[in-house]
Amino acid sequence: MAFGNDKDHPEVGPAQFELNFSPAEITVAADQIQLYKLICRQVAQRLDFTASFLPKPVAGVSGSGMHTNLSVTRAGRNLFYDGRGKDNLSKLGRQFVARILNVADEACLIFNPSVNAYRCLDSNLSNPNEIKASAVNRAAMIHLPCGNERTARIELRAVTPDANLYLMAFVLLKVGLEGPDPAPVDTEKRPRTRMLPDNIHSAIRLFRRGERMAEVLGGDMHGRYLEYKQMASGRSPKELGARIKRAEIIFHHEVTNQMLWSKF
Numbered sequence: 603m604a605f606g607n608d609k610d611h612p613e614v615g616p617a618q619f620e621l622n623f624s625p626a627e628i629t630v631a632a633d634q635i636q637l638y639k640l641i642c643r644q645v646a647q648r649l650d651f652t653a654s655f656l657p658k659p660v661a662g663v664s665g666s667g668m669h670t671n672l673s674v675t676r677a678g679r680n681l682f683y684d685g686r687g688k689d690n691l692s693k694l695g696r697q698f699v700a701r702i703l704n705v706a707d708e709a710c711l712i713f714n715p716s717v718n719a720y721r722c723l724d725s726n727l728s729n730p731n732e733i734k735a736s737a738v739n740r741a742a743m744i745h746l747p748c749g750n751e752r753t754a755r756i757e758l759r760a761v762t763p764d765a766n767l768y769l770m771a772f773v774l775l776k777v778g779l780e781g782p783d784p785a786p787v788d789t790e791k792r793p794r795t796r797m798l799p800d801n802i803h804s805a806i807r808l809f810r811r812g813e814r815m816a817e818v819l820g821g822d823m824h825g826r827y828l829e830y831k832q833m834a835s836g837r838s839p840k841e842l843g844a845r846i847k848r849a850e851i852i853f854h855h856e857v858t859n860q861m862l863w864s865k866f
Contacts, residue, residue, distance in 0.1 A: 603641075605634055615664040625671075628775070632767035635668075639763075657714075657762035658721035661846050665722040667729070668763040671747075672774060673755040674698070683754035689737050689746045690754055699735045699744055699756055701781035702774065706733045706743060708812025710798050711805040711827075712765065712773050717835060718850040719762040720801050730759040733796035743798060760798055769827075776818045802835045 606624035613620045623634060639655055646653035658665040673682045674694070684692035691699075702709075714720060723731040729741075735756070736742035743760035747753070761770065799805040809815055809828060816824045 603637075605638065613664065615660070615666075618664065618666065625673075628672075628771050629768070632771055635767055655763040656851065657716070657719045657764060658846065659851070661844055665729070666763055667722060667759065668761050668765060669745075670758040670761050670770070670774075671755045672758065674779070680751055680754050682756065683749065683751045685751075690749055691746060691756075692754075695754070695756065697783065698778035699746075700784055701777050702744065702758075703733055703735060704784035705777055705781065705812065705814045706760075706798065707796065708808045708815045709773055709777070710760070711802070711809040711831060712770055712815075713758070713761040714798075714802075714805065715766065715831065716762070716764050716850070717802050718846070719764060720799070720805070721846075722762055723760060723798050723800055731798045731800070733798060773815075773818055777814070781814065781818075802831065806831055806835060 606626070608622040608624055610619060610621050612618065621638070623631060625631075626634065639653075642653045655666065657667070673680055675681060682692055682695035682698070683690060684695070687693070687696070714723065722729050730743040732739070732741045732743060734742045735744035735746055737746040737748065743758065745757040745759050747755060747757055749755055758774070799808060806828065809831075819827065
């Protein structure tokens with residue numbers, strides 16, 4: 603089906619697998635992921651299994667992320683690459699990263715849209731929850747892989763499989779390419795590490811107050827998305843606890859999962 607997978611392999615959790623897609627134009631990549639998830643569910647159902655793309659389907663085992671690798675090209679040239687830059691990242695690449703980090707707290711609800719998603723933002727489980735970029739720190743929400751002129755990119759690690767791929771891609775590009783640069787940091791003081799919200803209620807509050815997300819999405823879309831997330835969050839307890847609640851499985855999938863919820 604022309605997916606062009608680089609490699610697929612078992613992961614840490616039982617019956618858990620990692621899929622690596624080859625680079626594609628951003629809307630094509632989003633289409634492929636949506637199509638793959640639909641086909642995967644259908645094939646599993648025929649074999650009397652269930653394919654789940656919940657971020658944390660089972661308590662006590664590794665959750666599932668959707669690490670998103672992104673680069674910007676013009677006329678076939680990777681604009682994120684600079685062999686003389688730190689981590690081989692260009693000035694544009696660093697500006698792109700800084701702009702995303704600047705609005706990460708209010709954009710977190712786009713990247714992690716469900717109650718269940720926030721079970722994965724835990725550095726104790728090698729999952730990212732720090733608003734920073736790093737080539738080595740696994741707790742950083744943005745990873746800077748070692749790349750060359752062809753492969754230089756940024757990797758957004760704090761995103762879960764139930765995110766709306768098209769909305770996420772739009773926000774990343776709109777903010778990364780057009781967003782205002784963050785205010786300069788006082789170099790005489792050690793900056794305090796900013797953390798992503800650890801529950802959907804905090805994420806909703808930050809999203810509601812965030813002027814940048816309202817500007818990027820437009821007032822109508824911003825309000826509608828907020829309304830839907832408030833409805834979904836209201837179906838689950840505010841305290842997550844250790845046990846995966848039934849409501850997380852039934853009510854916090856994306857639309858394609860909600861259509862099939864009775865089969866879970």
